[in-house]
Amino acid sequence: MAETEPAEFDVVLAGPVFFDIIFTGLDSKPSAGTEVWASGMGSSPGGIANLAVAASRLGLRTALASVFGDDVYGRWCWDVLSSREGVDLSQSRLLPDWHTAVTVSVAEDGDRSMVTHGHDSPISDDTLLEGGIRSRAALADLGAMSSDAAGDSWWLRAARNGTRIFADIGWDSAEAWDPNDLAPLESCYAFTPNSREAMAYTRQDTPLAAARALAKRVPLVVVTCGSDGAIAIDSETGEQISVPSVPVTALDATGAGDVFAGSFVLGTLRDWPLEQRLSFSALCSALAVQHFGGSLAAPGWGDIADWWDRIRLDGDRDLAKRYGFLSDLLPAERASAVRRAEATFYLTDHLPTSEPHSESPADQTPMRGTR
Known part of the structure; x- marks a missing residue:
């Protein structure tokens, strides 16, 4: 990235936004033919919004390219992200007659299960970012990167312009764990899978062995291990660091990995030592799981x-x-604690009814590979 063209943003993200409804404190496990009551409920923007909010709450200039449905869910997510969380949505679009994807997340036993309904976006990430965007870092999903057939996607163009690409990957629902999915790592700066994903893709028996195998593909690999902490290997310097988790009472794990990744980007852009970056990210992730609500559980x-x-x-x-x-x-200057997820959201007359980037959608098809 040329010195005469300073980055407009610290981090740019692209991907689907979901309207998340999170239930906590179930009085029993759900089963067919029964009704289960939950003591807690929260609503928040989800999906790629988890990363966007986590980064923005730590002071990173954050841009998000996504498609929002012009329904109550979509307009509420747009309002939360742009007006309350300071995320730049100039690369995003609000589409009439296209509904926002919805996820219901049930948190129990320190983990969560999700049910999602949505449709594939009629506008690709490459189209949203076809004009280019100057950013110091980008967070991208490796699954979407590996399935890109164009060969010159937005993240590749960004990488050539000096943007550091931080890649993550979701759970392979087919459990094929094809090593070819890792091919885009050759153009990335960092990879941040969790331990189960890392071991499955590398066919290794331990998170450390998986991290060492992945370090041969990418300059910096970070494997998150839940309550066992995290491991990082810098293949350029040979540095290998592991840190324990921070002990907390976990309520909802939704978005914890996204909070970790956003925090790690902050430390990297500020040139913190690797151990400090890893410890800081572990702390932010731990603070997030004490609250429900995915994106709105991210700490400031x-x-x-x-x-x-x-x-x-x-x-x-x-x-x-x-x-x-x-x-x-x-x-x-002492900052205030940030806003958390609430059980309900604004009434429709509190929300914007139009947006200058509104467009009509193409035919809708079922969403694939949601998260």
Whole structure:
């Protein structure tokens, strides 16, 4: 990226946005012919919005290219992202007569299960970003990257212009785990799979062995291991780091990996040491799972400062030592805690009724490979 053309954004993302409804605190497990009550419920923008909000809440200039349905769900997600979360949607489109994908997520036993309905977008990510966008980093889904038949997709053009590509990948519902899906990594800067995905694609028995195999394909690999922490290998320097998780009471794991990835991008763009980046991302992910709501559970600097104050007051020496770097990172001006997911959302008369980027959709087909 030429010095005469500074990046307009810190991070750009492209992909589908979902309207998420999250249920927590079930009184029993769902089964056929029964009704289950939940003690908690939240609504939030989901899908790629998880990453966008996580990045924006940490102060990254964030742009999102996506398609929103011109229905209550879509307009509410648009309003939350653009007006309340500071995500730039100038590359996105609001489509009349096309409905927003909806996901119902049920959180229990520290994990979640989801049911989704939606349609493939009639406008591709490449079309949304055909004019180009100057960004220091981009977060992209490896599944979409590997299935791209054009050979000159938006992320490849961005990579050639100096944008660092951070790739993630979703669960392979067919469980084929085709190694050819990893081919786009040769144009990426970093890859951030979870341990199950990493081991399945590399045919390795441990997260560390999987990380070492993936490090042969990409300069930086980070394997997240849930309650066992995370592993990172920088193949350019040979540095290998592992960090433990931060102990918390988990409520909802929705979007935790996205929060980790967004936090890691922040640390990378700020040139933090690898161990510090990994520890910071583990903390942000842990803070997120204490709340329900996917994207709206992502922490901001106020939440991080509140946690750091509690750790120092409670006298947890191990955590205080491990996270001592926060004293130098936290903004001098105290930030407030960010807004969380709520059980309901705005009435229709509170939402914008039109958007300058509205377009008519093409024929709708069932959505494939949602998440």
